[in-house]
Structure formats: structure tokens, C-alpha cells
Amino acid sequence: MRCRTRYAHAPATRYAAPLACVLALSLTTGCDSGGEAAKGGGPPGTATSRATATGTGGxxxxxxxxxxxxxxxxxxxxTGGLRVWGLVFQETRESGPATFTTRDDYKIVWRVTGTGPxxxxxxxxxGRTRRPERLEAHGDSSYRRPGDEWGSGLRFPTxxxxxxxxxxxxxxxDIPVTAVR
Structure with missing residues (x-):
């Protein structure tokens, strides 16, 4: 009887250490390169304040x-509870990855929560910074999102x-976007 009892528990103890290791790794490992766990969440398709890698690729x-x-x-x-929405008027697509061309200027109307300019x-x-072609505060409009409204002109030269x-x-x-020729 004792042998059976020991034998019955042996497989559980034999796999306990590897299972604990796998569980610990799965709990501590998050997504990389701006994945949802690394970014701190947010609805799918919503950019967060964590910047992704810059470079010539997308x-x-x-x-x-x-x-x-x-x-x-x-x-x-x-950060600070800031929420942003931007209508892209020159884009021919309504959905998909945010991809812009280097040859066009883009009119984007922004709604941004928070306070201050x-x-x-x-x-x-x-990694170099560039100012928008234009940025101006707007009055009331038909764009119904929380926050104050601004209009901008953006160009992505490279x-x-x-x-x-x-x-x-x-x-x-931060909103990461890809520019293509």
C-alpha cells in the first residue's frame, strides 16, 4: 500500500518543478516591441504613449x-489620461495600418483631452524632430469626440x-505611423 501511495504521488512531484518554471515564465514575460502587455493595454488598434522603434522600416x-x-x-x-482622436482627410482608406506617402501633405483634425496648449x-x-506644416485651434465642429479641437497639416518627407x-x-x-514613397 505504501509503495502505491508513493508511486501515485511521484509523477506529480516529478513534474512540479518544470510546471512551476513554465508558469513563472509565462507570468513574467510580456509582449515586446510595443505589444499590448508592454504598452500597458488599451483597446486593440489604439496607440499608447510607448514609442516603438524608429528606422527606415515601418x-x-x-x-x-x-x-x-x-x-x-x-x-x-x-500619459496623464490624455486621449487623442485624429481624422485623416486625404487618406483613401478608412481602416488598416496608418500608412502615409512622402509626396503628400495630410490634413488631420485632432480632438485631444486634457488642458493647456x-x-x-x-x-x-x-530621431530628429519636425514641426507640422500648420497647427491651429478650431472652434466647435461636427467632429464629436471629447476634448478640444485643432487642425494640422503634416508632411512625412522620408x-x-x-x-x-x-x-x-x-x-x-505618441502615434506611430509608417511613411512610404
């Missing part, structure tokens, strides 16, 4: 365009991974 992952009344909309959640900066594939950084007094959000 962003991994790039932000997504979401359909909004016939145009594509960018979305982001940043909006500062918009483009961070290029080489291919690669760009970050649109939007900053207010209360927080900052």
Missing part, C-alpha cells in the same frame, strides 16, 4: 485607422517609422 506596430463617417480616424491613449511634433526615422507626438500640460501621446 513601425511595428503602426497605429491603425478606424472608420469614422467615411474617413479614417487615428486614436491614442497617452497643444504642441504637435513629428519624430522622424532618424520613408520609415514616424511618431506623431501630441503634448498638452496634462500629458503626452
Amino acid at each position: 513601425c511595428r506596430p503602426a497605429a491603425s485607422l478606424h472608420p469614422y463617417r467615411g474617413v479614417g480616424e487615428l486614436r491614442a491613449e497617452g 497643444l504642441r504637435l511634433t513629428l519624430i522622424g526615422p532618424d 520613408p520609415g517609422c514616424w511618431h506623431i507626438r501630441l503634448t498638452r500640460t496634462t500629458g503626452t501621446a
